[in-house]
Amino acid sequence: MGSKYRFIPELGPEELADKQLEGLKWTVKHTAANSPFYAARYKEKGIESGDITSLDDLQKLPFTTANDLKEGYPLPLLSVPEKDVVRIHGSSGTTGKRKILSYTQKDIDTWKNMFARCYELAGLTTLDRVQICVGYGLWTAGAGFQLGSEHFGAMTLPVGPGMLEIQLQILVDLEATCLCSTASMALLLGEEAQKAGLTDKLKLKRCIFGGEAHTPKMRKQFEESLGLESSHDISGMTELYGPGAGIECQAQEGIHYWGDEYIVEIIDPTTLEPVRDGEIGELVVTTLNKEASPLIRYRTRDLTRIIPGTCSCGCTMPRHDMISGRSDDMFIFRGVNIYPGQIASVLESFPEASSEYQIYLERREGLDHMTVRVERKPGVSAENDENLAKTICNQIRKFILVRANVEILKPGLLPRSFAKTKRVFDERT
DSSP states (O other): OOOOSSOOOOOOOHHHHHHHHHHHHHHHHHHHHHHHHHHHHHHHHHGGGGGGSSGGGHHHHHHHHOOHHTTTSTTTTOOOGGGGEEEEEEOOOOOOOOEEEEEEEEHHHHHHHHHHHHHHTTOOOOOOOEEEOSSSSSSSHHHHHHHHHHOOOOEEEOSSSSOOHHHHHHHHTTTTOOOEEEEHHHHHHHHHHHHOOOOOGGOOOEEOOSSSSOHHHHHHHHHHTTOOOOEEEEEEEEHHHHHHHEEETOOOOEEEETTEEEEEEEEEETTTTOOOOOOOOEEEEESSSSSSSSOSSSEEEEOOOEEOOOOTOOOOOOOEOOOOSSSSSOOEEEEEOOOOOHHHHHHHTTTTTTEEEEEEEEETTTEEEEEEEEEEEETGGGGGGHHHHHHHHHHHHHHHHHOOOEEOTTTTOSSSEEEOOEEEEEEEO
């Protein structure tokens, strides 16, 4: 079947199913032969690679979790010789250890092609100028947006996060037409552009955003303040290459995901059984072409649903809905995935602090703020509170890579519970 797209294949249901089965067979065979982790899991289940003869056989395979990545640190799930790894990226783990994922050159090429599809489906052309306002370094965000934009053929403006004055200058002087950021950053840039009287000078047409939850009201506000024609929610995670795993098309009837690169299942997070199409459950992904760190039935903990039927945009790639939440207690702050246990791990290194803490999240003037309230240990003087708060703040910044305001409270001030203590109070929505 031909395609009206440069990067997106138009596959019918049967063609897609054939491609998925071929990729599933290869992935199971590849991991059975080259991954000690997966080989051991298959042996426990009594699975041979030849047992996978249909897509229904996916159900026979064991789940993989974030805990498996933690236990396999620093190079979990590795399924190629280390000499073939050309890059690593990482994201936050549940106990302060990062989830490190390895990439071969083929993995990088797959990722940049997936991301180029995202720009294409959002309606960009090679005449667009893409301003990237997300984090670079260990995180996948900046590298992914840049790889995809360059492969797509647009002019790429890799500014990075923050730096509002520079962002606005580049937006105006280099006439960026597409902004890549979090929803919060887009909102903040829109407000700052209005304050500076620069709105009429912007050439922006589109925003591709992701990395955090957003409300329709928030989205409408930054679309209006930046003068956008459209905005597009992008999906992805470090485990699954990074951002670029799927995107909203111009019809905005859900997120098209690249079904020729990974299989999506939606399961009940309690029973682990599949739910019906259209029902909300936990997103589980299995890669079909990933060499260095393949995923077999990886439980993402993200909650969404399959959208059945064909999209009015004409793209035949399958769709799932926006991510509606998490099946665990992770929260996203300024584009960084954070678990309460990471905060607890930082606090454990301070003998002056007790184990009692709470995390407060709020949004002021379009920007997320986090306050960590910590009790002093009984018998510790209050004279050192200011220095203790500052030191804890610095450690959070060092290990979790976000800024937080820290308040030191007297012992017993935080509420106690006989059941599970609520640690996170998210007032952003």
